Amino acid sequence: MAAVTKLAYMGFNVVNFEDWHTILFDILGLEQRADSPQGRTQIRYDEYHHRFTFIDSDQDSVAFVGWEVDSIDQFNEMYAHLADQGIGVELASDAEKQDRMVLELMKFKGPDNVPYEICFSPFHDNQPYTPSCPRFGGFNTGDLGLGHILYCHEDPKEAVEFYRNALGMKISDYIHWDEAKATFMHCNPRHHSIAVCNPCFGTGAGELNHFMLQADDIDDVGRAYDRVEQLNVPLILTLGKHTNDKMTSFYMITPAGFAIEYGYGGEEIHDYDNWDIELYNAPKIWGHNLVE
Template structure:
């Protein structure tokens, strides 16, 4: 029992128009504006939305939404959090309506110290995903939004929380230069969460990047060309990762953190063997290497 997927992420952004340009022109997401509000939801599959942009004076992650498989599992996980002396607050009907879920609980994650939500029953739209540019879509079915990577103050405490409380399992490790990365999964996606030890210039709790996985390498290639043509900073050139074999590139968002646009990651199976790798790439990914994949 525990988390079944990364369901949604909400971001506070100071450059909303630049974000919308990035998410539509490069990633091809569908914009769903809210009535009487400057909050924008972004759709990438059959779910009502997976990303939310809140116009703000600061740039920060607003919340991470973790999906669970049943109402009973939601209640059980909420109680497990309470047993750890973590304050858990039921989501109001208004908040559930905003998130488009049946029920949720809010809490402040104690190791990364990020606002978090666990929820059940996401709204699935009866109309097809309508991408804003010609793409084949995203690999989300049973796997969730993608993955998220954070710098953390205490790597082992973070591992303990996500494995003992949230139901994750370790996928593998990468150690290179002055970085040590740990990759964790909650379904067959190779990793839904990865963590890096904080260091000067890499503060604890900071969001490193968010990954979206396309259904076609052509989608990623076209997105790379569009990003280059628009002058969006490319932080890591196209390459292939050593552990999950994702082919991807990284760009810098208007908020400063990175996003990874990838394709073709291998899945975790019953016979998965945990390994430790000495570099994050098989080839490519030239550029600033201070990033976990």
Template sequence: MQLSYLGINVERLDAQWEAILFDVLGLEARPREEGAPLQLRVDDRHHRITLYSTGENSTAYVGWEADTQAEFDQVLRGLREQGVACEEADARLCEERAVMRMVYFEGPDGVRTELAFGGVVDGQPFKPSRAISGFNTGEQGLGHILMASADPAATVQWYQDKLGFRVSDYIHWDEARATFLHCNPRHHSLAIMNPCFGTGAGELNHLMLQARSIDDVGRGYDEVQRRGIPLALTLGKHTNDHMTSFYMMTPGGFAIEYGYGGRTIEDEEDWEVQFYNAPKLWGHNLGKAQD
């Protein structure tokens, strides 16, 4: 299982969005007609992120992908047995998401959640919009997301029971109470916390994209400072996943974390769940956006 794709509603696609997506992160935009959604590539997949210019800022959908057809069928069967109303996507919607098969349903806090199989691998190579070494995706998926929930304990249990996620660890700091969950070797693909730091229930706090080189992150950090892009958190290193990263504030009201060097969970039996009282080893100071 992996975080496969993400759909985001934005008030408008402006110059700051373009600077973050292309000048800092180096994503590739798929060709589109005027007014059409902006589909973004991060690897050999057709696309993994879609921005919809809707006049509002919100999460449109979160897409999780099963590794095999058998896993897809097993998870779908379990969802229906547990009373989750799943709708089968038609051919048009599967083409829009660039997957072989997909079902959608309401997740915790009303978040539209999708289960897919067979993400389309594009015949053309990924062409970043600036010189970067690429992103750490593959079996680990797009990256990770942190979302707030009105009932974090129930939401964590939902992902464990319905999608088979496993707890990586916990961090409690200031007013935040966060649980980190994994579904593949990535330290966490999902984190759930209580509403805090301006993030309400069902809202996206941040999306993390992991670079293949620390130099990509460093040069991106230089670009952020050169262009005056607001920082949510300065460059720093996390306690739990050991990611070295910084956080940019987007016009959509959530942050994008750009990092390198996150540790993985290769053996479940050898992994020890830890409880941390701080999210950082160093750095990650509040940026100008939150002064």
């Protein structure tokens, strides 16, 4: 079955990029490309040319979310597969491929009109990733992709079937707590590349709740948590550990209203045939206290 293999990149419309500087550079230590095109700021945190694009705009919103496949044959199969399912997929222009810095690109709308893309062969930079602060370490990406995202959808069951049937996702597990019912899905060994939830906790249908970046070193997460306190960066959840993927992380509120989860130690699924899909009744083992 045709399937995506990893989360590749994200683009955001932003009213004022300067409002993002503290989180992106002082907390996470990401690298801003000096050669970003006018009206756009491209951000790196591994060997890819860039993983994030911040686009000057009159609103704060998600501009696009890019998935990746590993071969041109997979790319062509995904295009035919989406078209066969009646999904309005279209090939991107050369200008759009240049903007994303990929060899091939297609675009389509997911549930609740989430702007998705699928690419093949993102460009790798010939210069190493250079953190904005020398003491920062690296991120766990590679075959695991960018990290993960959580979207809320009006009809979560229908959305889960879209991600399974259209993108080839596999269910990892579920968490039901308070008003939230979340399904976690993977497309590579990372425990989940996407989670789907009902609208809750202030996140509406078709809105991004958060995206996650995973550090290579738990000490990077601890030092970042110290800097959050020193720089008065607003949190939505304090440092804690999840029940399902065992990630130790905290959640920062961005200027756009959604959160960034920064963590370490997420569980991986290497043998799905022997993986137990479980239902958890709480998202945390410890910590992750809601900040009022």
